[in-house]
Amino acid sequence: MxxxxxxxxxxxxxxxxxxxxxxxxxxxxxxxxxxxxxxxxxxxxxxxxxxxxxxxxxxxxAWVDMAWAAGIGLFTASVVSGDSFSKGVPDYLAALVGGTLGGFLLSCFL
Structure with missing residues (x-):
């Protein structure tokens, strides 16, 4: 690369x-x-x-769904703007799970 x-x-x-x-x-x-x-x-x-x-x-x-980018980016922006780290963890985990499922589903037929 x-x-x-x-x-x-x-x-x-x-x-x-x-x-x-x-x-x-x-x-x-x-x-x-x-x-x-x-x-x-x-x-x-x-x-x-x-x-x-x-x-x-x-x-x-390697495939990575766009939900991962959204989850990581929004989590980072929240922490940088002053929200607590622990407040964003559930949303971050949901984005990781959603991104993994979305990527897996795409890999099944693409």
Whole structure:
């Protein structure tokens, strides 16, 4: 893996939780449940297209679902912004389990 691939992969993994943290809550605040559905389609769809469709991330054969990137990124952002470490652990574990199940299901037919 070259340095350029490392930087692009890190940036691609950063974009997803960053957009969730910055946009999702505001869309739900402004438009209610429909805003949540719109955020899901916009954020997940756009970042998936950037990372996998355009090829921003570099994969070497191992699969990692985008839920892992979201869980790790949002957990880190919460801890850095002042929330307690223990408060974010259940959400982090749920993201790991969800990401593992999602990746496994994808590997069954892809």
């Amino acid at each position: 070259t340095f350029q691939n490392i930087v692009a992969t890190f940036a691609g993994a950063f974009i997803f939780p960053f957009l969730i943290r910055m946009i999702w809550g505001k869309m739900v605040e402004n438009w209610g449940n429909i805003g949540g559905w719109m955020a899901a389609g916009f954020i997940v769809g756009t970042t998936w297209t950037l990372n996998h469709g355009v090829g921003m991330i570099f994969q070497t054969g």
